[in-house]
Amino acid sequence: MKLLSKITASIGLTLALATVSFAQQVKTDYDHNVNFGQYKTYSWEKVRTKDPLLVDRIKTAVNSALAAKGWTEVPSGGEVEVFAIETMQNQQTLDTFYNGLGGGRRWGFGGFGDATTTVETYTVGTLVVDLFDAKTEKLIWRSSSSDTLSDKADKNTKNLNKGVNKMFQHFPPAPPKSN
Template sequence: MTRLVLIVLSTLLLASCASTPTVHTDADPSANFSAYRTYTWLNKPDQNGVPPLAAQRIVEYVNAQLNAKGWRETPEGDVAVVAHVATQQQQSLDTMYSGPMYGGWGWGPGWYGGMGMGSATTRVRTYTVGTLVVDLFDTKTKQAIWRGTASDTVPDDPAKGDALLRAGIAEMFEGFPPGNVPAK
């Protein structure tokens, strides 16, 4: 019995860790990504009202992904990086029903039956959905060459939020630079 409980708990724990944001990428098919090797930040997320620690993490994680692809940050890069964060309050309705309550049917001194009325309770749940958008622009042509977006529910726990942010940016740059991997 104890083993079964441990298996169920570990499965639930792994399932909760597997949650990643919804990620989409898009790229200009005419952009020659093999010509790009340097980048510069044109607009960091801290300029958009994002909390300072979250903004630092976004810059750190995007830099790590670009550096892993062989790109390096310079004051006058081939590509300009722009990051924006948007949040939106959303609501869901959860309704619980407690009925209907049926009485018994049967045979006895007389045939009888009954029915009671059930009730419904609706709870409104308000939550925040956050979206990170990272755009890359060719600094010479001033044209957009790539966009990645990651969206998910913003958790109350900063550690969970950091894990979602890290996972979303990692997935965003998984097939970067475009060419061999189709856009998601």
């Protein structure tokens, strides 16, 4: 019975770790000296991706997030310039399952079993969105979102929208504190 509970606990831990390792990750940084309250308009400069179908999806997601924050897209001459870069990278995980019994005697004899290792290859997509002050041309805000890609375009679009919403969740940053 102990063996069964150990196997169950091991499987549960493996599933929990797999869930964490495939969870969407968002990282954001910004220039803490910039007052984001001064900006209300933005223009798109460039979206770089290997998949041309993603250009409109990325723009739509970011436009929606910025509009929700009161910012307005203008065709050119915005106070902020928006750049986006999307990359894809194949990654692998190795999972080993030991299905043996042990025991043994004084001299280490006894026990039997084997180990099975499986390799899982998956693709991680990362979107980086940069905001530059149009006058100074300095980077003022950057956020990235990474997630495992699916074979289904609609699921990837849903995850893209979810990632962009997380990126802009605490946007714009609070005004700088005066000393």
